[in-house]
Amino acid sequence: MSQLYFKSSPTCEYCALSRNCTENINNTSAMQNVQVLTHKIYHKGDTLFCAGDAFNALYIMRSGSAKASATTIEADEQIVDFYFPGDLLGTDGFAQKQHAHNVSFLETSSVCYISVNSVNALLTHSELGRQQLLSNMSQNTLNQQQQLMNVHKMTSIQRLTGFLLDLSHRLAQRGLSSQQFTLSMTRIDIANYLGMAIETVSRLLTSMQQQRLIQVQRRHITLVNIPEMRKICLSDLLGQTEGESDGMQHAMLSPTTDYPLSSIGGEGRFY
Amino acid sequence: MSQLYFKSSPTCEYCALSRNCTENINNTSAMQNVQVLTHKIYHKGDTLFCAGDAFNALYIMRSGSAKASATTIEADEQIVDFYFPGDLLGTDGFAQKQHAHNVSFLETSSVCYISVNSVNALLTHSELGRQQLLSNMSQNTLNQQQQLMNVHKMTSIQRLTGFLLDLSHRLAQRGLSSQQFTLSMTRIDIANYLGMAIETVSRLLTSMQQQRLIQVQRRHITLVNIPEMRKICLSDLLGQTEGESDGMQHAMLSPTTDYPLSSIGGEGRFY
DNA sequence: CGTGTACTTGAAAAGGTTCAAAGAGTGTGG
DNA sequence: CCACACTCTTTGAACCTTTTCAAGTACACG
Incomplete structure (x- = not known):
């Protein structure tokens, strides 16, 4: 259907999908089904999504910072990750088709929005996109394991x-x-x-x-x-x-x- | 290219890709480009792959059990997961195109072998296959986070x-x-x-x-x-x-x- | 039947938490 | 502009969970 396209910005060169971006921009034939990504500003304390929210999109931090936390049954929170410009966010939603984390911003921030439709299109049509997403998600798991190892050792x-x-x-x-x-x-x-x-x-x-x-x-x-x-x-x-x-x-x-x-x-x- | 196909076995109904399996079997037109998965027997203490090994395939446990461990710089090991029949294994390789874990068997076990080519084919052609893989990988991260939370709380x-x-x-x-x-x-x-x-x-x-x-x-x-x-x-x-x-x-x-x-x-x- | 590996048990020690209280920066309203 | 309330942060001391060290036991395999 459509490929991902990011409006050029200082942040873009550090973006999780930048290589894909570049690929699309350079490939003029692909430009016809490009979808310009929207981005939105959030403020300190705002939430991007909560655990249980429908999984509608992935997000990429453009500026600012955010934290993702899970909630135990006893209702205390566990921060599982911090996000900075370029980081991909929201892949926790693939598991259950709804988000598992609460993501909130630590300061005024801007994020790109990539609808699940766009993601599916990307996965269907772009080998590079697939690689990047799988690599990113795989790395997420490795990072968590590293974190676990750190706590233990x-x-x-x-x-x-x-x-x-x-x-x-x-x-x-x-x-x-x-x-x-x-x-x-x-x-x-x-x-x-x-x-x-x-x-x-x-x-x-x-x-x-x-x-x-x-x-x-x-x-x-x-x-x-x-x-x-x-x-x-x-x-x-x-x-x-x-x-x-x-x-x-x-x-x-x-x-x-x-x-x-x-x-x-x-x-x-x-x- | 090819779709995944598992020879029917008692284990298959619990397999991580069983729904995909069933889909393929029921879809007669898809049967033409089916690839029969090979499986192999390992014994207690055998290693399936080591950290640094080229990422050539994913694996599914058919019987037995295994453990995956990472190694710290100080060379002590951290077990990050245990695997049982039906579990998908080896997605740690997506991050760096080489495995990050050592996987070894705890008892005599049998595993299916899915080459990366097959995986790519699956991702290209099967919406369900994509969903399953992404869901599985996303869930892996969530499980690790749960584990981390457990240690902390x-x-x-x-x-x-x-x-x-x-x-x-x-x-x-x-x-x-x-x-x-x-x-x-x-x-x-x-x-x-x-x-x-x-x-x-x-x-x-x-x-x-x-x-x-x-x-x-x-x-x-x-x-x-x-x-x-x-x-x-x-x-x-x-x-x-x-x-x-x-x-x-x-x-x-x-x-x-x-x-x-x-x-x-x-x-x-x-x- | 001995040897090795896996497992158990006890006592001392350490690392980190909890409780308690006080200090410092920020914002609000008089 | 100052006082008050508030949150975030620092510091001290007692306490507690888990680790470490040190033996000792039990089962498996040759």
Whole structure:
């Protein structure tokens, strides 16, 4: 029926379907059945969809950020993912033809809307589209498994450090600073996502600041010693390196963001 | 090119692609480009594929059981899933075009082999096939998230109880007894999967037996008081109900396996 | 019948949570 | 412009669940 087409925008180059986009734009014969995607602005606290809502569309973040959460029977929430520009959203709906998550925005955000009809058309007609969707969904599962593994095998310091590095990496992929950023989520969100008490998050951030690993001021974070943070992720050596933090902090002056590269439309997580 | 076709077998009715199977069999015109799937026998400890192996095929368990594990950088393993007859396997390969897991068998097992070509053909030509695959993969992610949520919100007693109920439920769906079964995995596997020490698993099983919730003898498990086990999953009341277990154990005489129903090809987990 | 692997059990230790209280930034209305 | 209410955040101390370490038991296989 129709192929997907995104109006060009600064965000598009990071979009989960950008390669597909480009393919369509370059393929003039395909231009005839192109469907211009609509996008919409949401504000902090707005919900994109709730668990149980009919599965009508997939979404792509254009700007801003969002969180997806599931709800337990006892009605407490579990945040399962955060989304940033370019991320594909809503594939939780394929399982039961209704959404399984609540997605809400952490700040003013803009999202593209892709109706299920468009998705079906894409799957029917575009080999690349199929690949991208399957890859993305497969990667989602792997990311969740990685997350599970982290909870099982890593201490809370390692998890929090990994979380910050992951954020840094994801932002860097989108052309933003990998060393300085503003958290769009609260401590409560972070704690919930990482499966710890918010007091623990707070204590650990303070501790990391004291060790000159990060600089933290409310939501504003600066990663001061990324190499050291990476080491911590691999083996928890906090507590052993108490006194000698002064000799370390200068190593960060060469801000080589040499993260392992991966395509946006189904990227792995970095720890 | 070709559609998928499974030789009829007792297992097929529980297969992840059975509806698709039936569709093909009933559609005589589709029979011309049918591809008979091959299946192969594996033994305990054999590996189906390893992380890094080229992604050549999907697999469906016909009999037996298997486990999928990921490996951390520190080389310790994390079991991410167990598989039983009818389960679809190998979709971890879509993300990077190579497998991300190691899959090995827990007992003598038989699996169907579906080459990626067949999968592509299925996706191209069968709307139902697309639906099933996407649903299955979406459900995989949801299951992993559920698992993550369990680790964050539930005590170890709740997780282990939930694990046993989940096994019971999955076996029941396959026409086996939901009350008595033999674990094909070791305590080590269970502990690894649930993210606890094997000593904890051992202690909890003993404790549950003392409370007349289960009967356990090495790998052989009998669920004695399923209703009570369900309650424990919802709210951890072990420790409070120490002394009065005698009045409870008779409630299980009506073994109504009234689990919430769901289709095999993308089922949710039951806790 | 011995050896190895899987499993169980006990006691001490650790990591993280919970409870309690206080500090800091934000917005509202007088 | 300040005071008040509010939410988000930090910090301290006691507590608790689960882990770790250390033996010991039991079943399976040659």
